[in-house]
Amino acid sequence: MSDQTRQWRLASRPTGEPTEENFELVTVSRPEPGPGEVLVRTLYLSVDPYMRGRMDAGESYAEPWAVGEPMEAGVVGEVVESNHDDFSPGDVATGNLLWADHAVADGDELRPVDPELGPVSTALGVLGMPGITGFFGMTDVADVTPGDTVVVSAAAGAVGSVAGQVAARAGARVVGVAGSDEKCDWLTEDLGFDGSVNYRTTDDLAAAFAEVCPEGVDVYFDNVGGPITDAVWGQLNRDARVAVCGQISLYNATEQPTGPRKLGQLIQTRATVRGFLVGDYQDRWGHALERLAGFIEAGDLRYEESVVDGLEEAPDAFLGLFAGENIGKQLVKVGERD
Numbered sequence: 001m002s003d004q005t006r007q008w009r010l011a012s013r014p015t016g017e018p019t020e021e022n023f024e025l026v027t028v029s030r031p032e033p034g035p036g037e038v039l040v041r042t043l044y045l046s047v048d049p050y051m052r053g054r055m056d057a058g059e060s061y062a063e064p065w066a067v068g069e070p071m072e073a074g075v076v077g078e079v080v081e082s083n084h085d086d087f088s089p090g091d092v093a094t095g096n097l098l099w100a101d102h103a104v105a106d107g108d109e110l111r112p113v114d115p116e117l118g119p120v121s122t123a124l125g126v127l128g129m130p131g132i133t134g135f136f137g138m139t140d141v142a143d144v145t146p147g148d149t150v151v152v153s154a155a156a157g158a159v160g161s162v163a164g165q166v167a168a169r170a171g172a173r174v175v176g177v178a179g180s181d182e183k184c185d186w187l188t189e190d191l192g193f194d195g196s197v198n199y200r201t202t203d204d205l206a207a208a209f210a211e212v213c214p215e216g217v218d219v220y221f222d223n224v225g226g227p228i229t230d231a232v233w234g235q236l237n238r239d240a241r242v243a244v245c246g247q248i249s250l251y252n253a254t255e256q257p258t259g260p261r262k263l264g265q266l267i268q269t270r271a272t273v274r275g276f277l278v279g280d281y282q283d284r285w286g287h288a289l290e291r292l293a294g295f296i297e298a299g300d301l302r303y304e305e306s307v308v309d310g311l312e313e314a315p316d317a318f319l320g321l322f323a324g325e326n327i328g329k330q331l332v333k334v335g336e337r338d
């Protein structure tokens with residue numbers, strides 16, 4: 001094995017939409033694991049919308065990356081060397097590692113992945129952070145109940161596709177919002193959503209939601225913010241719940257939009273709006289995984305992965321999230337299992 005490895009670093013901070021110039025691929029010496037540490041060879045690397053916040057110097061819900069330093073990512077990889085009792089060479093593990101071919105992690109911060117449970121890549125998607133976000137966002141935060149009409153934005157993405165199917169399984173009527181007819185067809189024909197709105201081809205979003213949700217909206221699972229959210233809010237029912245999961249339509253904005261917003265609608269509807277972070281559910285992670293794996297086995301939860309090949313493609317894959325290039329979870333395949 002070569003004693004070198006490649007890693008992506010943050011070359012500069014973007015203004016507005018990031019470009020490939022903001023990233024730099026460098027070759028460095030392969031790190032050695034210290035006491036309690038594990039050397040991991042990357043199989044799959046996750047690119048996620050929240051990483052946009054980490055490219056900025058200001059505060060987001062994760063620490064900013066330092067310019068000139070390697071960037072972190074959710075990784076599924078194979079253990080190469082281990083100084084930790086829980087891991088041996090050849091094991092598959094997941095954790096927060098680097099955009100890199102190899103990285104060293106504290107063994108206490110890694111979780112084992114059982115390859116018998118399904119493709120190991122799912123530990124970054126439907127059976128990982130995004131799936132768990134969709135699960136708790138819909139069950140705990142939105143408190144979905146049978147008969148609810150539920151709208152999910154970015155519904156064909158990693159989080160949204162799980163959130164919508166969890167709602168359907170709970171007996172709700174589910175409408176997904178997505179940016180292409182292909183995605184909308186996937187939602188209604190393959191995932192069992194009851195309706196969809198292609199926000200890119202709809203001139204009047206409010207009219208589209210009124211038509212597809214004739215009895216109003218009881219739950220809105222918001223992944224995007226902006227005009228889609230404004231239009232859904234116009235349809236909220238009495239005692240509606242809004243789970244604010246993400247605001248991807250605003251992540252590249254250089255100025256945050258300011259009022260007048262639609263807060264008045266919360267008065268007449270007595271709606272509850274609640275933001276949440278999946279990290280708050282660490283202690284119930286295992287419970288969600290068990291439920292999601294059970295849904296998959298029962299045929300009640302389907303998933304898709306958009307996989308690009310090669311570490312060198314990682315920035316492109318990340319930028320593609322903002323153009324809606326992915327269906328389901330966007331992954332970068334970096335290596336094969338031995």
Ligand SMILES: NC(=O)c1ccc[n+]([C@@H]2O[C@H](COP(=O)([O-])OP(=O)(O)OC[C@H]3O[C@@H](n4cnc5c(N)ncnc54)[C@H](OP(=O)(O)O)[C@@H]3O)[C@@H](O)[C@H]2O)c1
Nearest residue numbers: 049154157158159178179223245246247248249277278324
């Ligand atoms: N709160 C938490 O703990 C937590 C955890 C994970 C993720 N999140 C948030 O959840 C959201 C979804 O994350 P994900 O990982 O599942 O990503 P994803 O949905 O798989 O990918 C992002 C999707 O967002 C849509 N999008 C991009 N720009 C948009 C715009 N301007 N307007 C409307 N839609 C747009 C695109 O689909 P279209 O083709 O439909 O446009 C794209 O495929 C993000 O906002 C993310 O930050 C929150």
